Amino acid sequence: MKKSFSSFARYLLVVCVCQWPVSLANGQGALQEYLETLAPETELSFLIQSADGTRLAEYHPDKQIPSASIIKIPILLTLLEAVEKDELSLDDRYRLRSQDKVGGAGALQFQADGSLLTYRTLASEMIRISDNTATNILIDKLGMERIQDWLKGRGFTATQLNRKMMDFAAIEQGKQNYTSPGEINQILLMLLDSKSVSAETAASARQLLAACEDRQTLPARLPQQLEVAHKTGTLDYVRGDAGIIFGKQPLVISVFVEHFQEIEEAEKIIAEIGRLAYESYGN
Template sequence: MIHPRGIKSLFLLMLLFPGFASAQKDWQDFMKQFPDHLDISLLIQDETGEPLFQQHAGKRIPSASIIKIPILISLMEKVDEEHMHLDSLYTLQASDKVGGAGELQHLPEGSRITFRYLAEEMIRISDNTATNILIRTIEMDYIQHWLREYGYEDTQLNRIMMDFKAIEEGRQNYTSPQEINDILIKLWNGAWLNENSRAEIMHWLKGCADNSTIPSQLPAGTVVAHKTGTLDYVRGDAGIILGDKPLILSVFVEKFDSMEEAESAIGQIALKAFRDFGR
């Protein structure tokens, strides 16, 4: 279920522009090509926030590493307020290291690294050790307060990365297409941060090394600022396709038979969105 403003916008567009209603029907037909067992939640919007197509956009979904987008914005808010400095050094401890994605787990204890490097690696290769250091430094309560302050209820940071005990206890990180899109739209339009910090985040998001989802089927050279997320039961991507007309897009796939099946679906959706709305 999409935000009431989005529903109103869709309804008015369908009334005023018959071509828009036709496009919605085309998209509904397009989505029928995917296997029935796939559970796909998505939202496509333009840079003003107008919805272009949605399916289960209000569904709360385990966020996987897509939660790292609001973590990054919270970090840069602290930088803007001069409570943190990106070039300050952090000393890596053995207790910081966790498995999964990332290279910091392989660095020797005592390595000195900047917070700039931690932020970049959190996005570039989804480094979990870097993410946990940032969560502890920023403070989880601060990040949660930031989300609540701006009205985000579906998007929650309830555990650090690779905390399997927390997952067993039912503490999971969540988001929804509706909310992560809104976060990206506000980031794009400069709602929270100064221009230097906004540009830094966009640079990091453009450097995401996992290009097997939204960017995978787009024309060569198409720039995408995005962050992917992967769990055994969720594959997602949320970002901004920087075509002639910027598109904000998030897609989450559940109940897939293989990761490749989920990634192919996300890639096909992104390509159609780009062709229909991004140029």
């Protein structure tokens, strides 16, 4: 009986150790210890990198995941590229139409028809409160194909814009927007590398992302004064956040939790990984 119990105990130990085979840099074990407290059925993927792209911790970083509103990051960068090429100005104005308005996140759906909105306002609202009406106007202005070409031209294949926001007909047809921790991190790293985008574009994007008002995930357990330039995403079955934590050592981090029971539990996991990343690698 003792022999049988001992064998079972060893089996449990192997299961616990192998459940979260996380790659960790610099021998940091706090993150590993935290992950081992999570339920085995937790569907999690994340990537933590330094500003130079060094991978510090990762778990399924190449998994393709429904992006939810995190897809708005490459939409923003495609817009800023068009501004840089003088194809439009952020001060140009758009007249809001009834047919532009969609539900979900955002306040523009409640604005009066005919309201004049600058593209700066549209970009800001797309990131600040994840306004879906603003996002769809920008997709129409830029063209979905152009946004997808922006991604493909930089080698991104997992990150895809295949439908507009709140397009339920497209969803029924199986069309979805996607990303992966690895690719969205790579996009964010461009904002720290002057060779990838212009300094002006990078600064504008960081400023807009820093104004994101959803603070329930990565910023939730960080020092209040710490700047976090990020974009969250939420679906019934996905909660994610991707951004830059500007500690003493800037960190690029994306975390996705899928198929959770309660959204608060997913947010708690993302927030705790953000805190541990900052304390282990960024402080």
